[in-house]
Amino acid sequence: MTDVREALFIARTTDGRTVRRPLSPHLQIYKPQMTMALSIMHRITGVALAVGALILASWLVAAASSDAAFDTVSMLLHSWIGKLALLGWTAALWFHFSTGIRHLFWDVGHGFELPQVQASARFVLIATAVLTLVTWFAGLLAL
């Protein structure tokens, strides 16, 4: 026994034999599907956005501090690597935003049927692409 939780796997059959409870099939058993890819991507984008939120906090602190601090943060964000990161965060934000709304619909009991789940998955991907492009076009126009 390597983990105390293993103790919870001990069970008895109706005739009294002790058995190890069967483990439900895990990730490597299933054929990869769009729904599971979206699920893990929701987490990954969430973690990425958390890093972005720390940058946002730094930007606010710099804006409240001094011209020199603000120029440093601006310079970093306007460098090619900064722009690449911002593009990544824009896409991650719209993805997490869309899948988040999808989750909220599920939470109130809508969209559980398989065709609906697959349709909303496709919708999330399209929405992410469209919103990211619109945001960056608007940004390039504003500059």
Place this chain on the structure above:
Amino acid sequence: MSKSPTQTIMRSGLGRARGLGSAKTGAAHWFAERATGLALVPLTLWFIYSVLSLLGAPRAAVVAWGGHTVNATLLLALVLIMFHHMSMGLQVVMEDYIHSEKRRLVSVLLMKAVVGLFGLAATLAIIKLALVG
């Protein structure tokens, strides 16, 4: 017929089930994640619009923008709710994937410290922009 090892458990099914499973406080965490997520929908849209309107602007323009009470209020709401949302989300990710109890505890506490400090710094910066400029 060979006899399997048999074990008599002198507890009722209910007695064995009690105390297992949920830690009893999960529902509040779960609900708060959804409530903050819902609040972040309009706040995010407003923030993206604001950032686009401030692109390439000098610091003075950002300070003037943050000096408006409405902007400062929405910024405060965004930062507080966002940092709460992400603190809860990161905690769940850590609890799911870090199996060692010691490392899990240290990671969650460290994450809460970093997220908390950055959230406080951002909050103070917004208040400073709103009051001092």
